[in-house]
Amino acid sequence: MNASFLSILRQIPTLFRHTVSLAWHADPWALVVVAVAQLGQAAATAFGLLATNRVLVSLFAAGPTADRVREALPSLLWVAAASAFAATLRAVSFAATGRLGPKVERLAGLSMMEQVIRVEMEHIERSDFHAALDSGQHGQTAARRLIEHTLGIVEALMALIAVSGVLAVLHPVLLPLLVAVVVPKAWGTVRAARRTYESVQIWLEHVRQQGALRRLLISQRAAPELRVHGAGPFLLDQFDQMAAQAADEQTRLAHLEARTELATSALSGLTAGATYAVLGWLLTHGQLPLAAGATAALALTSGTAGLRRMVTHIHHLYEQSLFMNDLIRAREEARRRAIPATGAPVPEPPEVIAFDRVTFRYPERAAPALDDVSLTIRKGQVVALVGANGSGKTTLSKLLAGLYLPTSGTVSWDGTDLRALRRDDVFAHVALVLQNFKQWPFTARANVAISRPDAIHDTARLDAAAAYADAHSVLADLPHGWDTLCEKGYEGGVDLSGGQWQRVALARAYFRDADILICDEPTSSMDPAAEIDAFHKIRALASKDQTIVLVTHRLHSVKEADVIYVLDEGRLVEHGDFATLMSADGPQVFRRLFELQSHQYRTDTLDGVPAQRIRSRDAMPDQSPAAGTTG
Template identity: 35%
Template sequence: MNNWSRVLRLVWETNPRGVLGILLTTACDAVIPVAQVVLLGLTVNAVQSATDPSSLLIYPALFAGLALLGLILTTLQGYWQAALEQRVSNAFNVRLMEKSGTLSLRDFENPDVYNRLQLATREATGRPYQFFAQLIAAVSGAVSLVLLMGVLVTWSPLVALFVLLAPILPVVANQIFVRRLWAVERDRSEERRRGQYLLALVTNDKTYKETRLFGLVTHFIDSYRAMLGRFYTVDMAIERRRSRATALSGLAGVAVTAVAVFLAIGDAFNAGDLGRLAAYIGAIGAVTVAAQMLIGGLGQLVEHTLFLGNLFAFLDLPVTDAAPAGPGQVDVPDSPAHEIVFEDVTFAYPGQQQPALNGFSATIAAGRTVALVGENGAGKSTIVKLLARLYEPTSGRILLDGVDIRTFDRDQYRDHLTVLFQDFIQYEASVRHNVAFGRISRADDDEGVREALHRAEMTSTVRTLEHGIDTQLGKWFADGKQLSGGQWQRIALARALFRRSPVIVLDEPTASLDARAEEAVFSRLTEESHLATKILISHRFSTVRTADEVLVLQGGQLVEKGDHHSLMDDNGLYAQMFRLQASGYVN
């Protein structure tokens, strides 16, 4: 019931006038079937006793009036329902996005949380309004049913009882299977998510080349088809049982209806009231509709409540990525560069026994360029995630200008940080927005956008585009221009530079660039970004050797540090990796 109140409260807040309009028209519409039944009985009796047909004109006029009223009410309901449905759907989708924005990277890498997100995404668009609509239908059915039964009981309580029982059995039987279907859908959520992934592999432009080249399309389609087949087998087994139960209960309902008609004939005969018999027959149909609306609506409410549980289970997840300002928190110092200190930092990913970082300590002086090198899995990217506060250290601490970064407001702290991730986003947007997303508050700064593109060695390419910085990039939307991998990387680099943060972290920033372009980019960065503190992660030692200091990691620990020349003189791990890479060029 708590979910009921939450949905209804949000629906009311979305459009109070629309809700009131729907309630008013529904209440009026619920009275029409009762009026029609009573009017039918009166009309039959009037016809039986009339001597002049002209005296009966009032009755067709009344029927027409009821039909016109029903048309008006239905039209108004349709308008308000359409408006309300769209606004409720939009509101829940926005809430879903807002909630996703409060989750941590830990949550997105947790399969259970991700399953909840997928289930919630499926329910957010239509389920809340469907719940409200079914509730209104149930209330409308209840009002009609109560009024109809009130009329019938005054004639014959026994007939009223059988008229009421006739439509109930099939509807009740149908609702027994609702919970079972919900449980099946809940249990298959992860497999359905796997199916969505298979669908994306075949229908996404970013996976097109490899899936076609390796001949994987047929394999993925067959896997998807097999999954759908398993779903179909389970669903049809339930549907067969539900159909048998519905058929049996329907037969019972038919028998009860026959008894109700028999009793109605007897009551009308005894009363000598043919109009009452006509009203009974009309009431059976009206009660059937009203009972189906009530019981079917209640059954749908149960179903919607179960599935809304998926939505609210996600919305009720604890906020894990919020760090609002509070007692003991301080502002980030305003400086063109910051000193960064790692003090005995250890970190293990959730569910992992082996730490990704183990007792890591290092000092990065303000305004210096420090490179992180090491084999895959050495802990380089983990350092970036901790510095960006995507995760918090298991033990130890990270200091910015001598202050533990956990004491800063998270968003204000991140405002002083730029990270160009190795798996950067290729935004399906204009060049302008691709760059301006680095600092969205300056989205109208065209000069700043062009300056960032210049520093990323992208100016000449943008000049060749038909609409310049307003050119749509990517192929998802009309008139989109697809860039090469290296050009996309320069766009991402321009986005990072546009941010103008005192700390810049570049994770493989030139992996897709050729040697000449890489040299040009780093020469410009060295010249123009000397004030910022820069952390560079790269497997290219031609890039690493330009750093002021190199930190060498192995197994999550710092094993060497120094500049390029001192590390080469030490003849340690760095020298081995450098010579191994250099030998490939020499040979």
């Protein structure tokens, strides 16, 4: 946004239109009430000034004082009535503005979030987009303040028109004088607004990082390491340094503002002095009767106050509009990066999902996470993805779910490129247990039912999901069963163990009842019995025609998979069923990994005593107290 003084003045009508349209959408009635109340106030102001003039004319007339006061009395009553009327309307307008503001804020926030929740995963992970979203957050409160300041401007403008009308009747030269008093002030306030906004923009990343640190310092998840590893004082020191830098910036702004304020006040003072000198000249040269002069002085005081109010409101309007502009920009960016709502429908679960020479590169990463991968997944199959850390299993699962689109190559569902399909339909066929699945800070019920929120009150379905994932024992321990809050730090909140959370995640995926179930390390925290049971149940779903994609490092559990895909540094290096991959004349990667793992199990147990303990005792004889005394 161009920020020069004149350009701001030019932008005011647009800002005004934008704000009024926002308010109209939020609450048309409140807007009408405010408009009427403000018109009424302006009329009351003008009427009050004219009545004041009549009071003064009566008081300055010839004759005994008692008669003059008596003469002035009816006009005085009119002044009082006008003032009471204006006060009542001010209250009405205040109440309606109070009603309008929060609604506008809600509408502005909603309009942004509606777009944000549809943004492609790839973009939601980008730092530039996140910075734009953070700037946009300021726009929510800005929307509310925009309304308040726009209405403030209208109110001040109305009052000014009323005062100007009266001044013009008294003497035309008084009008430009009124404006001259306020111009320096206007210039100063706009300058300050621009400085504040520029500072906020430059310091945005700083503020974001400071916010992240603040959250970490009070986070429950970070608390153990913060204490045991001594990370607390370290982070606190960083936080304090950042706070000190921010404080310096605030001081710099305050000093600049004080300087501008001083300069503009001096100029305003000079113009005010000149104005009253002109008024004095008009009176002494008989250009203006004494009563009219007094009214003019009153009108000038009230007029300059109105103008100052208007300038202050314009300053804030401008400042807030810059933030509002950020919100609009973030919203537009989100809309531009959104998952398209259109595409070919996917009414049935796919018979075949095919990856054809798929390469995928994360933004800001040079090496591809998936490199020229071709594979097929058929309906009802159990497909296993195995490979070392970072080999691309999770990435592949996310492409399969339609969360990412390939950088090159295609993922197709029954021959149609994923790009051409309606993505909401694609998602509708998928249930996920992600490696970093979300532990929602909600009740146990919501944690399971969030995969299909419309069925949240279907307790039978919830129970079936819990039974499937063996989560009944977890629920039985919770103080309020399904309705226990699974987040510490809130009233009645509890935390679950790692394995218990995984059961909840599995129950969530089952509750969704989708055609394709993607499980990425679904049992990594489960005890051996639970793990065996979970794998058995996951595989059993395939017999109900569900397609299962299982990512795991537990190679024993993929024995029964229809096909195993082995990834290595993003490339698909082997595939086939277990027997094929294990045959001596076949490829070797899977076999070597499998044998390494099973060898570990075989040699790690000797007559039920973990071999590790035997070895470590044998390996360190010198460190025993006995060895110390003899050696």
